[in-house]
Amino acid sequence: MNILVVGCGRVGASIVRILEQLGHEVSVLDPNPDELQRLESVDGYHFSGVAAIGIPIDIDALRQAGIETCDAVAIVTSDDSVNIMVAQIAKNLFHIPRVIARITDPTLKDLFTKEFGLRAICTTNLTVESMLLGLLDDQESRTVTIGSTTTAFVTVPVSMRDVGHRLNRISVPDGELLYGVLKANGMVELAIQPMPILEEGDQIIYSRIAD
Numbered sequence: 057m058n059i060l061v062v063g064c065g066r067v068g069a070s071i072v073r074i075l076e077q078l079g080h081e082v083s084v085l086d087p088n089p090d091e092l093q094r095l096e097s098v099d100g101y102h103f104s105g106v107a108a109i110g111i112p113i114d115i116d117a118l119r120q121a122g123i124e125t126c127d128a129v130a131i132v133t134s135d136d137s138v139n140i141m142v143a144q145i146a147k148n149l150f151h152i153p154r155v156i157a158r159i160t161d162p163t164l165k166d167l168f169t170k171e172f173g174l175r176a177i178c179t180t181n182l183t184v185e186s187m188l189l190g191l192l193d194d195q196e197s198r199t200v201t202i203g204s205t206t207t208a209f210v211t212v213p214v215s216m217r218d219v220g221h222r223l224n225r226i227s228v229p230d231g232e233l234l235y236g237v238l239k240a241n242g243m244v245e246l247a248i249q250p251m252p253i254l255e256e257g258d259q260i261i262y263s264r265i266a267d
Contacts (some may be wrong), residue, residue, distance in 0.1 A: 223251040
């Protein structure tokens with residue numbers, strides 16, 4: 057694909073490098089020429105695409121960076137407002153089929169996706185989720201991302217007081233959805249009727265929106 061990355065901080069530069077290694081044609085836009093030096097600063101890596109200097113919300117700067125021929129745009133500047141504006145320009149003015157933006161404010165991310173129908177990743181939500189999982193080391197987690205939403209699945213060992221009861225008899229923590237039971241043999245029984253009976257060694261699976 058032909059991809060434009062807007063913002064060349066640590067995240068942007070890493071995305072550019074990985075995309076190039078995967079064989080994509082990549083261009084990058086940043087208002088600070090010093091930030092573009094990140095493209096040449098790691099392990100002798102040499103950026104082979106187009107590096108443009110300009111204000112991201114400037115339409116001419118986006119054209120100079122090659123947005124008109126892009127299949128996708130990733131916006132990862134440090135300014136949420138700029139990221140939202142550039143995403144809207146890319147989608148509504150240039151009709152880029154795949155646009156995704158980094159948003160640090162969870163409230164803005166919800167507004168961005170629900171009201172404008174644009175794709176966003178909230179780095180704050182994902183960092184909080186990762187930190188919690190690291191702290192709660194008695195739990196295991198997996199995440200699945202569909203569209204612009206990341207769902208976390210967390211497994212918690214069944215307490216002895218719940219053994220012998222059906223799954224729907226347990227108390228579900230606020231913000232969690234009861235998904236099912238991971239049995240000792242590795243099989244998953246979903247939280248559907250008739251509800252699974254909890255046994256010693258089972259793990260309850262909860263799901264929640266992580267981002």
